[in-house]
Amino acid sequence: MAAAGIICEYNPFHKGHLYHIEQTRLLTGADDIICVMSGNYVQRGEPAILDKWLRTSMALEAGASLVLELPTYYACASAEFFAFGAVSLLQHTGITDFLCFGCEEDRSHIFQAAAAVLYEEPAPYRSALKTYLSQGFGFAAARARALHHCLSQQYPNVNWQSLIEHPNNILAMEYYKALLRLHSPIQPVPVQRMSGGYSDPDLNHSMPSASAIRLGLARNEDILSCLPPMTAITLQDAISQGLGPVFFSDWSADFYYALSQHTPKTLHSIADMAEGLENRLFRQAKTIWNLDELVAAISCKRYPYARIRRILLNILLNISQERRQQLSFAEGPAYLRILGFRKEREGLLHRLSQSASLPVITNLARQFSSLDEPARSMLEDEIRFTDLYMGHMPNKAKVRRGLDLTQPLLIWRS
Structure with missing residues (x-):
C-alpha cells in the first residue's frame, strides 16, 4: 500500500x-x-x-x-x-x-538541477555567492544570481530571480535538496x-x-x-x-520582556541572528513598542520580513544557536x-x-x-x-x- x-x-x-x-x-x-x-x-x-x-x-x-x-x-x-x-x-x-x-509552476527538472547545485555547492557557485553577498545582496537574491551563474548555459531562458522569489518554489528546491542529502x-x-x-x-x-x-x-x-x-x-x-x-501582533508584551533579558552582545547567541542586526534591533526597540511595527522598521532588502520575524520569534522562545547544537x-x-x-x-x-x-x-x-x-x-x-x-x-x-x-x-x- x-x-x-x-x-x-x-x-x-x-x-x-x-x-x-x-x-x-x-x-x-x-x-x-x-x-x-x-x-x-x-x-x-x-x-x-x-x-x-x-x-x-x-x-x-x-x-x-x-x-x-x-x-x-x-x-x-x-x-x-x-x-x-x-x-x-x-x-x-x-x-x-x-x-x-x-x-x-511545475518545472521539476529545473528545481532538480538547482537542488543539485545547492546540495553539492561546486566552487563556481560558492565563488559567485560570495561575490554577490559582498555586493550587498540579500542571501536569497545572491543565491538566485549564483544559480544563474552556474546554470545559465543549461537553462538560458530561466529567470532565476523571478523563479525563486516565491516561497513555495524556494521550498520545492529545498525539498529536492533534502531528498538528495538523505539519499532518499x-x-x-x-x-x-x-x-x-x-x-x-x-x-x-x-x-x-x-x-x-x-x-x-x-x-x-x-x-x-x-x-x-x-x-x-x-x-x-x-x-x-x-x-x-x-495573532502575533498581540505578543508584543511577551517579546519586549524577552528582549529586556538581553544586551546586544548576548543577542549574538540567538539562532539566525546576523552580524550587526542586533544593534539595529535594539536601536529601533527603544522607540517602537509594537511587534509588527518593529518588524517593518528592521526589515530591509538584505533582511526580509520573514527572516526578521523568525529572529524575533527565536528571541521570544529563547532559541539559541548553542541550544540547537545541544539538540543535534x-x-x-x-x-x-x-x-x-x-x-x-x-x-x-x-x-x-x-x-x-x-x-x-x-x-x-x-x-x-x-x-x-x-x-x-x-x-x-x-x-x-x-x-x-x-x-x-x-x-x-x-x-x-x-x-x-x-x-x-x-x-x-x-
Whole structure:
C-alpha cells in the first residue's frame, strides 16, 4: 500500500489545501496521506492562527490519514532546515513512497538541477555567492544570481530571480535538496498551485491564500466561504469557544520582556541572528513598542520580513544557536510524534511502528522517560513553547498548562 507525504502548516486549512490532497491522491494513487505539520509556530516566524490539535482535526476531516508534528525548532527555521526536518521525518517513517508539494509552476527538472547545485555547492557557485553577498545582496537574491551563474548555459531562458522569489518554489528546491542529502528513495511529485499567490491578500480568488484568510480574520471579515465546509465548521466552533484566532501582533508584551533579558552582545547567541542586526534591533526597540511595527522598521532588502520575524520569534522562545547544537539540530528530528489519525486507517499505525527508524510517540506522558537525548530535551522545550502559545488563547478559562502531556491522540471517526 502506497503512502504519500505532504509537508504543511494548514494555517488555516483552506480550499487550496483540499485541492492539494485530492491531487496528491490522483497523481500518486496513494492509499494513505501522511501530513508533516508545523506545530503551534510556523515558518513565517509567527504563532499559528489555531493550535496544532485544531489544525490536525482539520487535516483529518479533509482526508489525511495521519498527522505528524514538525518540531518547533524546524517549523520556525529557514526554508533549508524546515524542509530538511520535515523530509527527514517522512524518511524515518520507512513507509513514505512520495512527497507531494505545491509550487507556483511545475518545472521539476529545473528545481532538480538547482537542488543539485545547492546540495553539492561546486566552487563556481560558492565563488559567485560570495561575490554577490559582498555586493550587498540579500542571501536569497545572491543565491538566485549564483544559480544563474552556474546554470545559465543549461537553462538560458530561466529567470532565476523571478523563479525563486516565491516561497513555495524556494521550498520545492529545498525539498529536492533534502531528498538528495538523505539519499532518499521518496519520489518528489510537484503540484502546481491553483490558489492565490502565497502572500496575495485578495479574498476574491476561487482559492484564496492562507495569508488572505488570516488577514480577513484580523479584520473580522467573513472568511468561512473560503474554507471547505467541514473545516469552516471547526474554525467557527473554535472561535466561538475562544480557542482562536491567535495573532502575533498581540505578543508584543511577551517579546519586549524577552528582549529586556538581553544586551546586544548576548543577542549574538540567538539562532539566525546576523552580524550587526542586533544593534539595529535594539536601536529601533527603544522607540517602537509594537511587534509588527518593529518588524517593518528592521526589515530591509538584505533582511526580509520573514527572516526578521523568525529572529524575533527565536528571541521570544529563547532559541539559541548553542541550544540547537545541544539538540543535534543539524541531524534532524529525533522522534516521530503523532498528533492524530483516521480510525479507518489504523493499520497505517501498525506499519509505521514496524518500519520507523525513530521512536514513534503516541502518548508523550507515558513514553517521555523512555526516550533518549536529544528527544527528551527537544520535547521539554516543545512543552514550554505550547504553554506560552496557549497563554494567548482569547478565552483564558480554556487554557491548561502541560497540554502536550495531557491532550489525547486525536482519532477521527468518519
